[in-house]
Structure formats: structure tokens, C-alpha cells
Amino acid sequence: MTSIHPQQIFAKFILLADGWQENVLLEHDSNGVITKIKPQTEKPANFSGKVIDGAVIPGMVNNHSHAFQWAMAGLGEASGSSKDSFWTWRKAMYGFVENIEPEDLNHIASALYMQMLKAGYTSVGEFHYLHHDKKGGFYENPAEMSMQIFEAAKNSGIDVTLLPVFYRYSGFGPQAPNDGQKRFIHSQDDYGRLLEQVHLLSSEYNQSYGIAPHSLRAVDKSDLEFAVKALRSQSESAPVHIHIAEQTKEVNDCVAHYGQRPVEWLYDNLSPDDKWCLIHATHLTDGEVKSIAGSKAVVSICTTTEANLGDGFFPMLDYKAQGGRWSVGSDSHISVNAIEELRWLEYQQRLREHSRTVLVDGANSSTGHWLWTQAAQGGAQSLQQPVGQIAVGYKANFVELNLESLVFTGKSREQLLDAFIFNHQADNDAINTVWIRGKKVVEQGNHISQEDIIDDFKKSMARLQVG
Ligand SMILES: [Zn+2]
CATH class of the missing domain: 3.20.20.140 (Metal-dependent hydrolases)
Structure with a gap:
């Protein structure tokens, strides 16, 4: 079911085109395209949208x-x-x-x-x-x-x-x-x-x-x-x-x-x-x-x-x-x-x-x-797609960095992307959630349909006799 009302996301920490911003309210339409961005704002009273606690970057x-x-x-x-x-x-x-x-x-x-x-x-x-x-x-x-x-x-x-x-x-x-x-x-x-x-x-x-x-x-x-x-x-x-x-x-x-x-x-x-x-x-x-x-x-x-x-x-x-x-x-x-x-x-x-x-x-x-x-x-x-940055007219395709990860411990916001790319650990838990068109598809590092997808993949690989 699609809604004619805009969906709201409140991001505590997000990388917009002009740099990191705090407490940003975003709205997107039913196709997941961002229609409004309001930085440095309060979470509205009776807010029923989604809140993102980690650091949000464009996918x-x-x-x-x-x-x-x-x-x-x-x-x-x-x-x-x-x-x-x-x-x-x-x-x-x-x-x-x-x-x-x-x-x-x-x-x-x-x-x-x-x-x-x-x-x-x-x-x-x-x-x-x-x-x-x-x-x-x-x-x-x-x-x-x-x-x-x-x-x-x-x-x-x-x-x-x-x-x-x-x-x-x-x-x-x-x-x-x-x-x-x-x-x-x-x-x-x-x-x-x-x-x-x-x-x-x-x-x-x-x-x-x-x-x-x-x-x-x-x-x-x-x-x-x-x-x-x-x-x-x-x-x-x-x-x-x-x-x-x-x-x-x-x-x-x-x-x-x-x-x-x-x-x-x-x-x-x-x-x-x-x-x-x-x-x-x-x-x-x-x-x-x-x-x-x-x-x-x-x-x-x-x-x-x-x-x-x-x-x-x-x-x-x-x-x-x-x-x-x-x-x-x-x-x-x-x-x-x-x-x-x-x-x-x-x-x-x-x-x-x-x-x-x-x-x-x-x-x-x-x-x-x-x-x-x-x-x-x-x-x-x-x-030729409206993605790759977080701005009005672009899809709400986000990656949420897990600020609890040791990768980011002690890093300032200007250092987050350096730490993300150059402090890479074998047990990497730097990515927390991933959003496509305003909807979560990865949560706590796990995909929402992970078990079914893995089962099917294993069936095909067994049939193809790989490994
Ligand atoms: Zn090729």
C-alpha cells in the first residue's frame, strides 16, 4: 500500500551536500524520493516516522x-x-x-x-x-x-x-x-x-x-x-x-x-x-x-x-x-x-x-x-539516477554507520569517513543499517530476507557443483 502522505525520517547525524548536519528532518514520497530536508530542527511532537541514531551517509x-x-x-x-x-x-x-x-x-x-x-x-x-x-x-x-x-x-x-x-x-x-x-x-x-x-x-x-x-x-x-x-x-x-x-x-x-x-x-x-x-x-x-x-x-x-x-x-x-x-x-x-x-x-x-x-x-x-x-x-x-547524495529530489538510499563500532571510537565527525575506509577490521561492524527509498533492507548488519536468500543460493550452488 502506498501512502499519499510524506514519510518522515529524523536523522541525528547526517552527511548532506554541504557537510555533516545534526538533527535533520527528512520527508520522502511513496517512491522514496526526498521531498524536504530541514536541518537543525527538533523532532516534531507526536513524531511517528523513523529515527536514525547512527551517522547517515549516501549509499x-x-x-x-x-x-x-x-x-x-x-x-x-x-x-x-x-x-x-x-x-x-x-x-x-x-x-x-x-x-x-x-x-x-x-x-x-x-x-x-x-x-x-x-x-x-x-x-x-x-x-x-x-x-x-x-x-x-x-x-x-x-x-x-x-x-x-x-x-x-x-x-x-x-x-x-x-x-x-x-x-x-x-x-x-x-x-x-x-x-x-x-x-x-x-x-x-x-x-x-x-x-x-x-x-x-x-x-x-x-x-x-x-x-x-x-x-x-x-x-x-x-x-x-x-x-x-x-x-x-x-x-x-x-x-x-x-x-x-x-x-x-x-x-x-x-x-x-x-x-x-x-x-x-x-x-x-x-x-x-x-x-x-x-x-x-x-x-x-x-x-x-x-x-x-x-x-x-x-x-x-x-x-x-x-x-x-x-x-x-x-x-x-x-x-x-x-x-x-x-x-x-x-x-x-x-x-x-x-x-x-x-x-x-x-x-x-x-x-x-x-x-x-x-x-x-x-x-x-x-x-x-x-x-x-x-x-x-x-x-x-x-x-543517470537521482542517487549518490542526500538532497531534495534524490532517493532516500542511506547507509547508517554504527558509531558504537570500535572503528569509530575516539573519532571526530570530520574523521568518520577516513576511519570508515582506512580503519578496516576483519570483524567489521561499521555499517549498521542500510535504507533503500526510505525503507530498511539491512538491520544490525543483517539483511531482512537473509535466510531465504541464502537457502536459495546454496541450492543453486549445489546444483552447479561449485565448491
Ligand atoms: Zn566487466
């Missing part, structure tokens, strides 16, 4: 997820007979993908999104490419697997932006897809139809969507133009995500085929703008850094996955100096932990620069504050 956006890959996290870590690389990992991943049924995708994604919520991620961009049945044929409902992602969002409560992947080729050329890719492939017409269905499903589930042309090796120029045009015929603002320059082999193959590096080619042939998100913009020249920063597109840095796969370092300092916009994603989910993505992004710079407190907003400012707020706002832009 983090995880803008790059391949949900099914979580089921194989930890499986690619034994050495093989030859030098392990991204490409041998990918081969193992394709083997695993073979057996996933729609119900399994639902169970794996529901459990993954539950873990994300517990880790402080309140939105996810699902770069979804497992579309077809085991033989590579369409399901009776061609959007079956997309629907399972929306179902998983419903089960877990997370906000999802579904990014159905457009995948046609196995390499530049174009090269025909290989057998391991048969569940991913669409023609232009089929992809156009899928997009229409995803558009309908997104409004049915009260979620959002965009497109994800997989990479320059998986689609050609006409495919990219087709996908963007199809999207724009349905939505003015929905986002476009693409893997761009993750591996040096990919960059070299692109140069061999097009005579240009991936980012160079993309900016010469399409017009990426602030609705684009470039995933793994790892290997860039100075000119490419400038192009991305100037276009106001967002890059998605997947720190832990990029480390796990041995991709390389994103040129963060040059990009930051040019005002580049950025965000984080947990990608293959070898770590579902926003803190770790951000902390290791900063540590990469410290190790390279032999320096400290590198990713900050000028002198005398907090590293943790800059990392959390910039990543949340960049992530929000990349999904």
Missing part, C-alpha cells in the same frame, strides 16, 4: 556488475600449466556459464545484491550478458534472464539499472562468436527487440535500464550506432556503458584493426557524453585521458577485479587533475566491498607516488570524504 553506487561471475569468485586462483592470464580466466568463466539456468541466475544475483547492500552499495549497474539458453537459443520469453535480474533486485531490495549487453563477435574483424559465447549473442534486430522488452520490464519493476555494447571487439561501428539510436528512441537520458581498454592485447588488436587505440577510435567515431560510462579505461595515452575528462563521461574503476586479473593501473592522478568523473564497480565480485575498492584506489597512488593522502580535495581535507562522495556521485551520473 554507494556499484556501477559494474556481472552477477553470475560471483558464483566462481575464488575458483580462478590455482596455477595452470601455462602463464595464467585474463584470457585463461575468461575460458574458465565460459565453462561455468554453460550450466546456469534462469532460476540460478535469480538465486546468485539475489544473494550477491544482498551482500552488496550489507557492504553499503545501494545501487547496482548490472552489465548483463547471459541472455540465451544452454544451446544458445532464445528462451520462450527472450527477456527471461533480464527479468531474473529485476526479480533479484526485488528480492534483495537494491536499486538496479539493467544494462543488457549487445555482443556479436569474438574479435575485431569481425570474427564469428565462439561456442563459449553462444548464450550472449544478438543480431541488431534481436537486440532492438530485447531493448523494447527491457524498457517495459524496467517500468513494471520500478527500476531503470540502459545499454551495454560489450566492447569494441564484440560490436562494430554500425552495431554501436544502432544500439545508441534504439536506446534514444526509447529514452533521452538512459546510460550507455562499454568495456573499453582493459587489456593491452585488446588495445593492440584494436590498433591492428582500426589503426587507432580504443578510446581514440571511440571519440573519433561516436560522441560519448555525460551519459556514457567507460569501464576499465585502464590503458590510456595523455590524449585519451583528455578526451574522456573533457566529454564528462564517467569511468568505472574496478580496482580489485583489475588487480585480480592483472589488468594494470588506471591513470587516476592525470585524470583527476583534469576534473575527470569516476566511479567504482565490483565487476567479477572477487571483493564485494566498497571500502576496499576505494582504499586500494588510494593505495595504488601512494605506492606509485611514494606519497600519502593523494586523492583529496586540496590541502587539509579528508581522503575518505573525497573518495566516498566522488565515487557515489560519479556512479549516480553513470546510471
